[in-house]
Amino acid sequence: MSAPALPAAPLNLLSIQSWVSYGHVGNAAAMFPLQCLGIEVWAVNTVQFSNHTGYGAWTGAVFAPELVAELLDGIEARGVLPGCSGVLSGYMGSEGTVAAVVAAVSRVRQASPGALYCCDPVMGDVGRGVFVRPELPELIGAQAIPAADIVTPNQFELELLTGRRVDTLEHALEAARALRERLNPGGPRIVVVTSLVRQDAPAGVIETLAVTGEGAWLCRTPLIDLDPPRNGTGDAIAALFFGQYLRTGGDVARALSLSMSALYALLDLTHRLGTREIQLVAARDEYAAPGRVFGAEQVG
Numbered sequence: 001m002s003a004p005a006l007p008a009a010p011l012n013l014l015s016i017q018s019w020v021s022y023g024h025v026g027n028a029a030a031m032f033p034l035q036c037l038g039i040e041v042w043a044v045n046t047v048q049f050s051n052h053t054g055y056g057a058w059t060g061a062v063f064a065p066e067l068v069a070e071l072l073d074g075i076e077a078r079g080v081l082p083g084c085s086g087v088l089s090g091y092m093g094s095e096g097t098v099a100a101v102v103a104a105v106s107r108v109r110q111a112s113p114g115a116l117y118c119c120d121p122v123m124g125d126v127g128r129g130v131f132v133r134p135e136l137p138e139l140i141g142a143q144a145i146p147a148a149d150i151v152t153p154n155q156f157e158l159e160l161l162t163g164r165r166v167d168t169l170e171h172a173l174e175a176a177r178a179l180r181e182r183l184n185p186g187g188p189r190i191v192v193v194t195s196l197v198r199q200d201a202p203a204g205v206i207e208t209l210a211v212t213g214e215g216a217w218l219c220r221t222p223l224i225d226l227d228p229p230r231n232g233t234g235d236a237i238a239a240l241f242f243g244q245y246l247r248t249g250g251d252v253a254r255a256l257s258l259s260m261s262a263l264y265a266l267l268d269l270t271h272r273l274g275t276r277e278i279q280l281v282a283a284r285d286e287y288a289a290p291g292r293v294f295g296a297e298q299v300g
Contacts, residue, residue, distance in 0.1 A: 011246055012040045012083050016101050017090040019045035023277040025052040029232035030239035036287040037243040044071050054231045065096030072104050081111035090235050091122040098139045102147050119148035120238035126156045149187030152238040154195040168200045176211035210256045216300035217253045219260040224267045230278045237263050253296040261290035
């Protein structure tokens, strides 16, 4: 009897984000869904907090930006960087962290030229405004965006990065295309606009728009009234889209459909259970194979 076939070697991602001991934001929101997709995650944590700052009180520490390079030194010493498929970044708390992330992306690309960088430009949101240091939006726009192959701004962040109003589908497409022109010219240059609520959309829905050089796709799900909005959803969708994009061999429409369907299941479960934290672990079966799939419609 022949031995059973071995599974394919997993993809490897470097994820540079914050960490919380309780709850799910940053790497604590991104790692588990990626692992459920069969992806190995090399996590580099930029902070270690007891919980996310939305509670108004927390304990812990912000790590020096130099730690990113130091940890990358140790990973590189294992000889594994040539097998890294991509870098994912989220919240960057300081100027030094922005520079450290961009330097890490450069080092990974030197060892693995095909590696992609997905930047979630965490800066603010509708209702809350800008919640990072005042200098960070400009720094992210000047340093991280030009290095990125994929960016996943929410509607507010897209407006902030482009200086354009986004209230209709046409405006969203125009702003996303303008942002695309600023991305890494050697990459696929994909802009994924999350939490899109526009004047010309059907009532009771929320959308995510993906714009590439080949076209644009829109995925629409029912709007779940979560009050207060749950922290970590942006971190989760950035990870899910990036992971599915890599797993599907670059199929943007399928990656958008699968990631948004998984996020809807996660938020629906969170809503039904009435919990303050997103139910990341309880929704584990939805990440690779969502039970209810929302299709992606081509719009451009």
